[in-house]
Amino acid sequence: MIGKKDLEHIGWLARIELSDEDKEKYTPKLNSVLDYFSELDKAETEGVEPTYHVLPMSNVFREDVPTASLSQEEALSNAPKNQHGFIKAPRMM
């Protein structure tokens, strides 16, 4: 069961601010998702190889040959702030 504390932690990890109203709304929703997983847990998996990847493929490679990069101007165009070619962000500790 997910409680209010868990929801706050998940919100913090995703850097999403949750109002009390949000918390009321999302706690039962997430719990119903978890309930569904408990359904899946009932499936018999003894001796079944875990599926790490849904595509039946392995060994897809790229050769070590350079391709064009973006220009600095393009690279910075999505950043709210920049300075001397750097992206500028609030300090995080």
Next chain:
Amino acid sequence: MYENPDGVMIGLEVHVQLNKLKTKVFCGCSTDYHNDPPNSHVCPVCLGLPGSLPVINRKAVEAAIKIGLALNCKVEEHTQFYRKNYYYPDLPKGFQITQYDFPISSGGYITIEGEDGELKVGITRAHMEEDPGRLVHEGTIDKSKYTLIDYNRSGMALIEIVSDPDMRSPKEARRYLDKLRNIVEYLDIFDGDLEGALRVDANISIMGGQRAEIKNISSHKGAERALLFEIVRQKNVLRRGGVVVQETRHFDEAREITISMRSKEEAHDYRYFPEPDLVPLKISGWAPAIKATLPELPDARRMRFVEQYGITDDHAKALTSELKLAIFYEDVAKKADPKMAAVWVCDVLKGELNYRDLTVDAFKKENMQKIIELLASKKITEDGAVDIIRTLLDKGGSPDEIVKEKGLLKVEGDIVATAAEEAIKENQQAVADFRAGKEKALNSLVGAVMKKTKGRADARTAREMLLEKLG
């Protein structure tokens, strides 16, 4: 037997950047960004823009296998990538592509010079991951107001090499780092001179307590300093009756201290899950062919040097401790007496280079060959040879020119004999002292001979002649 009085246990995580590749690990951006402006070697993949698709660089996988094999690891049958989720500005995607429970190689070891002889340090795993971007802070990390980000480094191929906690002192940790760096240099997959080529995180505990993880160590010397500081800090905590808590600490290189990074993020909640955009790799079959192409590694070369050139193990060890030096020595030894070459390269040249903070690139092998030839034919003295080496490093020129300019050609034996006779005549007090048993008095007589011959006599010859005449 080393007692390890403080019960120190050190494990290291070393990040080796595969900066000799032409492109990053999951995109085609060039790795040649070191002299270019920030954010000029980036694309949708390494900026983590929505809809972009990473594809792995085949050469990066080959290099990872090379490292695994060189560290005596097993190359795994099945290997795959994961997303390690955390929120920090060096990661534009909000996660780092790395490996988790299926690393490309694991279970190896390297041997180092331990506190009490040879020490085998276990390699837990060597796995592949992408480098985060570079953050620049104005002032120190704990005071700066904002962060400047350059994503040129983002997506560079990294190999993270995780050791077992087998090291028992900061010195052993440093030797491990030296050895590891030496090995990867031999593999020709990384240029250690480039900024950020090799980065270290250290885990250290004492007395069976909790471990602290120290981040932001950028040099081998820094690692030793950070660990020395950390041992003292943890001992002080215990002495005051406290408990060492498990935490991440940041090494402040300038102040030589570690700082706690206490934060909510401390409760590591990386929520690893398989990277859906990268399919698994099944490449253990590549290992035999790659193994066949591995170059001779430091330990093997050291043994061969002893056997092939008849030099001491200490010299062989010193010569193979740096790839460039080993190649230099072998080039010199091809055309000069190998034993003399070992002595002069290890015991003299290396010291003179260290003193000037130079690498062996600063010295021409032809010059070393010439100097040894002059010594072997007894045309110059050992002091003269040292003088030539210093002059070449400080002013340049050629050995022949320097010999001529400085008049370093050794003087003939009879001139030394004459000088010795004169020295004895003119220094009766020293002679009397020597005869009275003061052996040191001989040194002043040798000095007098050297003065008379303007330093061109061989000191050992002068000493022998004096002894003969005083007989």
